[in-house]
Amino acid sequence: MSARYDLADWDAAVSALCAADEVAIACHVNPDGDALGSLMAAYLGLRQLGKRAFASWGTSPAKSPYGYDFLHVDEALTQPAALPRTDTFLALDCGAADRLGELEGRASDSRCTINVDHHPGNDQFGNLNLVVPTASSSAELMMRLLQDCGVQIDRAIATCLWTGVVTDTGRFQYSNTSPETLRLASELLELGVPAPDLAGEIWGSLPFAYLRLLGLVLGRAKLLADAGFVYSWVRLEDLEATGTSLDEAEGLIDALRSTRDADVAAIFKQQDDGKFRVSLRSKGPRSVGEIARARGGGGHELAAGFTADDVDATVVGIRRDLSR
Ligand code: AMP
Ligand code: MN
Ligand code: MN
Numbered sequence: 001m002s003a004r005y006d007l008a009d010w011d012a013a014v015s016a017l018c019a020a021d022e023v024a025i026a027c028h029v030n031p032d033g034d035a036l037g038s039l040m041a042a043y044l045g046l047r048q049l050g051k052r053a054f055a056s057w058g059t060s061p062a063k064s065p066y067g068y069d070f071l072h073v074d075e076a077l078t079q080p081a082a083l084p085r086t087d088t089f090l091a092l093d094c095g096a097a098d099r100l101g102e103l104e105g106r107a108s109d110s111r112c113t114i115n116v117d118h119h120p121g122n123d124q125f126g127n128l129n130l131v132v133p134t135a136s137s138s139a140e141l142m143m144r145l146l147q148d149c150g151v152q153i154d155r156a157i158a159t160c161l162w163t164g165v166v167t168d169t170g171r172f173q174y175s176n177t178s179p180e181t182l183r184l185a186s187e188l189l190e191l192g193v194p195a196p197d198l199a200g201e202i203w204g205s206l207p208f209a210y211l212r213l214l215g216l217v218l219g220r221a222k223l224l225a226d227a228g229f230v231y232s233w234v235r236l237e238d239l240e241a242t243g244t245s246l247d248e249a250e251g252l253i254d255a256l257r258s259t260r261d262a263d264v265a266a267i268f269k270q271q272d273d274g275k276f277r278v279s280l281r282s283k284g285p286r287s288v289g290e291i292a293r294a295r296g297g298g299g300h301e302l303a304a305g306f307t308a309d310d311v312d313a314t315v316v317g318i319r320r321d322l323s324r
Helices: 010-019 033-048 097-109 138-148 155-168 179-190 195-203 208-219 236-242 252-256 288-293 311-323
Strands: 022-027 052-057 088-092 112-117 128-131 222-224 229-234 264-270 276-282 303-308
Touching: 010 088, 010 112, 010 128, 010 138, 022 033, 022 097, 033 052, 033 088, 033 138, 033 155, 052 097, 088 097, 097 112, 112 138, 138 155, 138 179, 155 179, 155 195, 208 229, 208 236, 208 252, 222 311, 229 252, 229 311, 252 264, 252 276, 264 311, 276 288, 276 311, 288 303, 288 311, 303 311
Parallel strands: 022 052, 022 088, 088 112, 112 128, 229 264
Antiparallel strands: 222 229, 264 276, 276 303
């Protein structure tokens, strides 16, 4: 039988994980549902095999973001400064080593770094690289990797994996949803994943104050019709005025992208340091991955991000890029 996904390193990664007594696992900073779900699935799966597993990501302090309480990440989490040095290091959902933040050094220091990811521009920073750009999510890859290591996917692990798949596919609506994704989803449902409950947790549990923030952000949205570009922004004072936090603002981009008058959408989210995290989405064929990479960020062709100092100047640049 050929290795899964025809990856040269797949079998070696299975062997390395099976042989390891302890494994440090990390996902990317500002973890999303796929990063958290993959992290927790790996943590639970490796522990089921009797290994010492440590879960972290490279932000101090690391704290589970809003909306994912049901994954119980905080109970599993080791702060990055306390993460033990292990021979085997599992990096999840990171398109490049710098996405590991404070844990970036681990990717090069560890004897065996396993890079499990689905970002197209992944720079293969691991000793073993399981990079499949056609996979819906890192969770999809983690499911098969854990199974090949002999893990029984129980309901708790299936819940983590489901979270990764549904968040990265936008509930099975994006082009990364393949027949294989749906096969995997059906396996997860058969394992007892409470899909409606999880949808309620992930998308239906925002505080009322979020509606005020949504109103503000949609009210000030700008459409550059000639460029097919819609954008808006959230400043720190908006969070204060509405009593919301940035964690709760992850869904704003989905509201912006719902107009047919634009095929590219951006939301600028101001961080505590004053800079803006920019989320970009395209309905295709234009690549926002390219726009993000040109500005020091990254992502997929249709969903990408980067960090910017200023809204207006950045919009001028994006408009220019889109008009090319
Ligand atoms: P987001 O808009 O934060 O949901 O991110 C969309 C996609 O872009 C995800 O695949 C992220 O991993 C990626 N991404 C977001 N911000 C960055 C960044 N600063 N550097 C590299 N990739 C990013
Ligand atoms: Mn991610
Ligand atoms: Mn992902």
